[in-house]
Amino acid sequence: MGVVNPDAAYQKCVNPDCAAEFDCGQTMFKCPKCGSLLDIWYDWDKIEVPGKLSDFGKRWVNRRNPLDFSGVWRFRELLNFCEDKYKVTIGEGQTILQQNDAVAKYVDMKPGCLYLQYEGLNPSGSFKDNGMAAAFSHAKMVGAESCVCASTGNTSASMALYAHSCRMKSTVFIGSGRIAFGKLSQAMDYDAQTIQIAGDFDDCMRQVQDVCARLGLYLLNSLNPFRLEGQKTIMYRIIEQLGWEVPDWIIVPGGNLGNSSAFGKAFSELKQLGLIKRIPRMAIINATGADTLTELVNNKKLAWNNGKVEQTIIDDYYADLTARDFSPHTCASAIEISRPVNLKKCLRTIDICNGVVRAVTDEEICDAKAIIGKYGLGCEPASAATIAGLKHLRSEGVIEANERVACVLTGHPLKDPNVTVNYHKEKQGKFSNPPIEAPNELNEIIKLID
Numbered sequence: 048m049g050v051v052n053p054d055a056a057y058q059k060c061v062n063p064d065c066a067a068e069f070d071c072g073q074t075m076f077k078c079p080k081c082g083s084l085l086d087i088w089y090d091w092d093k094i095e096v097p098g099k100l101s102d103f104g105k106r107w108v109n110r111r112n113p114l115d116f117s118g119v120w121r122f123r124e125l126l127n128f129c130e131d132k133y134k135v136t137i138g139e140g141q142t143i144l145q146q147n148d149a150v151a152k153y154v155d156m157k158p159g160c161l162y163l164q165y166e167g168l169n170p171s172g173s174f175k176d177n178g179m180a181a182a183f184s185h186a187k188m189v190g191a192e193s194c195v196c197a198s199t200g201n202t203s204a205s206m207a208l209y210a211h212s213c214r215m216k217s218t219v220f221i222g223s224g225r226i227a228f229g230k231l232s233q234a235m236d237y238d239a240q241t242i243q244i245a246g247d248f249d250d251c252m253r254q255v256q257d258v259c260a261r262l263g264l265y266l267l268n269s270l271n272p273f274r275l276e277g278q279k280t281i282m283y284r285i286i287e288q289l290g291w292e293v294p295d296w297i298i299v300p301g302g303n304l305g306n307s308s309a310f311g312k313a314f315s316e317l318k319q320l321g322l323i324k325r326i327p328r329m330a331i332i333n334a335t336g337a338d339t340l341t342e343l344v345n346n347k348k349l350a351w352n353n354g355k356v357e358q359t360i361i362d363d364y365y366a367d368l369t370a371r372d373f374s375p376h377t378c379a380s381a382i383e384i385s386r387p388v389n390l391k392k393c394l395r396t397i398d399i400c401n402g403v404v405r406a407v408t409d410e411e412i413c414d415a416k417a418i419i420g421k422y423g424l425g426c427e428p429a430s431a432a433t434i435a436g437l438k439h440l441r442s443e444g445v446i447e448a449n450e451r452v453a454c455v456l457t458g459h460p461l462k463d464p465n466v467t468v469n470y471h472k473e474k475q476g477k478f479s480n481p482p483i484e485a486p487n488e489l490n491e492i493i494k495l496i497d
């Protein structure tokens with residue numbers, strides 16, 4: 048273990064009719080030949096991958112080495128695209144998989160079956176740090192000096208934090224009024240140049256790609272295939288915390304679809320390497336106010352189809368969104384996205400993992416969030432879509448009460464305090480826990496506590 052051979056990695060276009068290949072030393076975020084997404088591929092024969100997953104656990108005794116401490120880089124043979132000298136870590140990936148029977152009861156699962164993966168415990172408070180550790184390592188490898196992203200919030204917070212750790216200049220594009228307070232405060236505090244565009248996330252995403260092309264900045268959105276390599280490690284850590292066993296289901300919120308894309312790739316590679324015997328199923332949960340994936344997959348029957356995705360279905364749907372002047376709306380701002388950039392890779396994941404897609408209302412999201420706060424460590428609204436979605440899938444009988452389910456809680460509860468305060472203080476939901484007003488008088492206060 049430990050010999051890194053970065054020559055074993057290369058970039059490859061996901062479009063099977065193109066399948067162009069490029070060196071990892073090149074920086075581009077779409078195939079220059081056909082405009083499709085790029086993937087990182089490995090010549091596994093050239094990489095010393097451990098014979099079994101539990102071998103990775105041996106690194107823990109060596110945790111004074113920052114790469115062995117990192118929840119991303121201690122799995123480095125599985126994302127082997129750069130030499131150790133370029134690898135960036137700020138201690139990401141020290142996250143917890145918590146078995147939670149009280150939340151299990153809320154979704155009608157048997158005790159011992161529901162697990163919550165708290166990615167909010169990362170340094171910037173969201174799962175994004177997994178991807179940034181990997182992408183900033185690539186940025187260092189190619190000598191980038193300035194980076195940029197469009198963001199609903201978590202990406203900007205994470206990018207800004209990693210950028211100053213790497214002494215890089217960072218610029219964040221956010222939509223006006225569409226960013227949660229906690230996230231915006233982080234971008235500013237971590238010294239990113241923050242540009243607020245009069246538009247929504249999809250508008251920011253279009254602008255940032257053009258700005259990158261014009262100014263040659265390093266792009267850190269999940270279009271960046273190196274980011275998704277880092278996000279694969281969330282799955283490795285879930286398996287690790289289950290004693291190197293694979294769960295029956297992974298449930299993940301669906302926004303720009305980078306996570307689901309990365310997770311499917313992770314399982315496909317582990318299976319190919321013989322490190323797991325079976326691939327878990329995956330459920331991807333949209334908000335009803337931003338349900339492009341649900342519409343395309345469940346109603347318009349869009350599928351991966353060995354990479355030959357029917358582009359006209361997507362084009363027609365997006366043309367309709369434009370004609371209706373549609374802008375997505377959900378309290379779960381992290382998944383308030385109607386043109387997900389990783390759509391095709393997510394379709395591949397659905398194929399790999401026999402996946403399902405559902406959409407849940409903001410009311411269901413907020414109630415689920417309150418339950419995760421009441422019985423667990425709490426999370427941001429988008430994360431709670433997983434539990435709301437699981438409730439649907441249980442009542443439909445798609446998921447059995449005794450199956451082992453891991454929900455990925457993507458962000459920390461303090462990311463979006465406004466949604467939480469409104470829910471409780473304004474008594475907006477079934478589980479509201481508002482503050483009680485009391486006079487400034489001892490006996491009256493004591494009466495209230497009794």
Ligand SMILES: [Zn+2]
Nearest residue numbers: 060065078081
């Ligand atoms: Zn191509």
